[in-house]
Amino acid sequence: MSHIPLLSAEQLHERMNAGQDVWILDVRNTEEHADWKIEGQTVRSINIPYFDFLEDDDANFKDLPTDEEMVVVCAKGGSAMFVAETLEEKGFKSSVLDGGMLAWSQFYHAATVFADDKVELLQINRFSKGCLSYAAISEGKAMIVDASRKVDYYLELAERHGFTIEHVVDSHLHADHISGGPALAALTGAAYYISSGEVQGTDLKFEPLEHHERIRFGRAEVEVLAVPTPGHTPGSTSFLINDKLLMSGDTIFVGGLGRPDLGGKAEEWAQDLYDTVFHKVSKLSDDVLVLPAHYADITEIGDNGIVGASLGDIRQSNDMMRNADKDDFVEHVAGAASSEKPPNFEEIVAINRGELQVEPERAVELEIGPNRCAVHHH
Known part of the structure; x- marks a missing residue:
């Protein structure tokens, strides 16, 4: 079992609503991210597609924050978990949006x-x-x-x-x-x-x-x-x-x-x-x-x-x-x-x-x- 924390859409919104800085690492493909992403006044969104992380290229990690937790987001949650585990191995701190953009799309x-x-x-x-x-x-x-x-x-x-x-x-x-x-x-x-x-x-x-x-x-x-x-x-x-x-x-x-x-x-x-x-x-x-x-x-x-x-x-x-x-x-x-x-x-x-x-x-x-x-x- 992975011990990467899961964040519900509601918990993510609570952070945004409280004015906390939120780093989103969106691992969907570039077109999907450009078309539709999680936005907020305190949100910084980085897009590195999931497939890039399969390459194990150090260039993927150079723009990522080393001292702040990133919320990893994909379409439904599965790919994000793989990426979060990869990040953890490299010493980064992350959580995963439970259910991905599908869950976010149904949050009111x-x-x-x-x-x-x-x-x-x-x-x-x-x-x-x-x-x-x-x-x-x-x-x-x-x-x-x-x-x-x-x-x-x-x-x-x-x-x-x-x-x-x-x-x-x-x-x-x-x-x-x-x-x-x-x-x-x-x-x-x-x-x-x-x-x-x-x-x-x-x-x-x-x-x-x-x-x-x-x-x-x-x-x-x-x-x-x-x-x-x-x-x-x-x-x-x-x-x-x-x-x-x-x-x-x-x-x-x-x-x-x-x-x-x-x-x-x-x-x-x-x-x-x-x-x-x-x-x-x-x-x-x-x-x-x-x-x-x-x-x-x-x-x-x-x-x-x-x-x-x-x-x-x-x-x-x-x-x-x-x-x-x-x-x-x-x-x-x-x-x-x-x-x-x-x-x-x-x-x-x-x-x-x-x-x-x-x-x-x-x-x-x-x-x-x-x-x-x-x-x-x-």
């Missing part, structure tokens, strides 16, 4: 964004994907927004915080990850809401969001903001809680706007996005806190561990929010969106529309990789 962490006497809002961060979901809780009742696939996490969260899930909503039809919304609603008996424009012509059981201007539970009143707020998708919807908190889906990000090209109608949807930004969101006050469904860069996570910013700050820092010239806006957004699309997005969309069922192993496989739902203005 909840943090409180806001709490007053009416409502508490938790943001659930799935770090590997930059996916964010939310639990809005009031008087023991809750609404879950943009649930990810691992529905057990939300059930455990409900138990831990003592709430019942009454409403489950998706802000739009997700293209980069499998929604846990329908499954979570079925398990809890909650209503599942999505805009009917997103799932027309399917057998999916849902409540059309456009028929529910307000969703009430406990002492929270969730106002569905001027359905739809199209752009990223035609049925994209934002949720405004008590005039303070805007869960913006993939419409507005801390550092960009939702890409409008995943339906193959980039220009048309970019015009919708312009109307949303300048005719709907423009009516909201600067102090509304914007909480998106994704982030594209680790720097968007604030010092408090939350991804979010006031609408005023976003208006200040995001050129596209101020570019009121419609032709210019449409050209820029449609042009910027022609970058690489989310991997497997057509299959994921078919699953989220209820048209395709896959085995759990295939679902995990489909989701591995980064999200690519934002358009950034550089």
Whole structure:
């Protein structure tokens, strides 16, 4: 038995969250590492592929820290253990991320964004994907927004915080990850809401969001903001809680706007996005806190561990929010969106529309990789 310490995804996150320096030695191949890796404000990531260590070449070890522990990471954990044992023989200190990137891809962490006497809002961060979901809780009742696939996490969260899930909503039809919304609603008996424009012509059981201007539970009143707020998708919807908190889906990000090209109608949807930004969101006050469904860069996570910013700050820092010239806006957004699309997005969309069922192993496989739902203005 190896005595190399195993580190769970949760323990790794605790180190990162505590502001500790973390050395990651990623032994996947160079393309995989370039595409998708563990990132954090205090993380230093070195990539030396596993096969290089089979060569027993001293050059592999020259850039490695001699006085700090490295967390060795591979796809599922096996190759990392071999490398960690090799490192130990050479006098280096290391541990292994238990389950590798597969385990990291399924790690979720909840943090409180806001709490007053009416409502508490938790943001659930799935770090590997930059996916964010939310639990809005009031008087023991809750609404879950943009649930990810691992529905057990939300059930455990409900138990831990003592709430019942009454409403489950998706802000739009997700293209980069499998929604846990329908499954979570079925398990809890909650209503599942999505805009009917997103799932027309399917057998999916849902409540059309456009028929529910307000969703009430406990002492929270969730106002569905001027359905739809199209752009990223035609049925994209934002949720405004008590005039303070805007869960913006993939419409507005801390550092960009939702890409409008995943339906193959980039220009048309970019015009919708312009109307949303300048005719709907423009009516909201600067102090509304914007909480998106994704982030594209680790720097968007604030010092408090939350991804979010006031609408005023976003208006200040995001050129596209101020570019009121419609032709210019449409050209820029449609042009910027022609970058690489989310991997497997057509299959994921078919699953989220209820048209395709896959085995759990295939679902995990489909989701591995980064999200690519934002358009950034550089």
